[in-house]
Amino acid sequence: MVIISVPGLWVVLSAFRPNREILARPPIWIPEQVTLNNFAKIFGFDEGQVAIPVLSYFINSLVIALTSTVIALVIGMAGGYAFARFRFRFKNAWFLGLMLFRTVPGIALSLPVFMLWSRLGIIDTKLGLIIVYVSLNVP
Template sequence: MTQTLTRPATVLDPPPAPPRRKKHRDPSRYFRLHLPLVLYLLFTLIPFYWMVVFAFRPAGSTSLVPWPITFEHFDTVWNGVGFGVFFQNSLIIGVGTLVVVTVFALMGGYALARFKFRGQRVFLLALLCTQFIPGAMMLIPLFVIFKSAGLLNSLTGLVIADTAFQLPLALILMSGFVRNVPVELEEAAMVDGCSRLRAFFAVTLPQLKPAIVAVGSFAFIGAWNNFLFALMFASKQDKFTLPVGLSYALGEFNTDFGALAAGGVIAAVPVVLVFAVVQRFLVQGLSAGAVKG
């Protein structure tokens, strides 16, 4: 679906065709539905389109259609500036965070949803409170911890930092999803002689597939997009992530917009693709967990 974002020809799609069914043939729909929708789509898509045009048209061209198409800017940033390495670093951090956050969130979410234990309320309260702790404000103490633990300029260190900040919300979301899986299924399996662990893997886990996709994807997007930790904790160029590389590009490529745009496309494509897949779960997940506390 989102391939349209990187394929300029279809970005300015015509507005959705008017509905054919008779009961909808109401002329005011054009003003209260189609017109605002088209305006908002333009507001959303023109910036993406602008980046795509800059990334694919030859340097010096001011054409609004990237034709003849060129990959010179991608060559510049990927090989010349090192976005190839940054991409790899971001991917390692994104996937690493995804795995760790998902596993820990499953464990903790299961504990919250299926057990009643002493200190549960305090734990939940602590999880909620973490939503108010800003990464930017934690830069100073985290830098000191990372320095003494030898985690500066290390991708592992960045996975740990991203995990610590994403896990609480992921755990709350996951406990909501676990609660939605009927406990009776699991109990029936246990009556049949399964251990709790086996019952979980055989009965509950398969039901949680959409939840795992959703929570994992959010963790990936969050880690992929994280800027300040990567900026502060990884000062060597071979450990830069895409946002850090981009931020330097913003300063250095002040005249080379083609290179900046190509770097932007490289940073955008993975998250926008992932997002297209999980967009529906986002609507469900957030309403189930985070907001309703």
């Protein structure tokens, strides 16, 4: 567990230290000087810095993640309920087909999805990203 959490701890500690401590050899594990200048640079409060719209990026990520998660949960629960409770023709074949589709790696679908999204005009849109996330995350 310690080996897995060390990189994350290093990132968090590096956010609060100056560059000379981040780049020091040998590494300095406990920050000697705590600073918020790195955050000021990110948000454009430092002199001569152009503001990066981090808050806008965060909100976009949050909207896409929450929307795709809710849609995937609703579809997944409805499908799971249908397979568990109802009897219909070719139920086992449908289930096998769904499970076999899950074995296709996502990267193998990237070019066909890109070509389709290009024709539909939804490249670089939230809708396009949400559809991809939902289709890859619904069991």
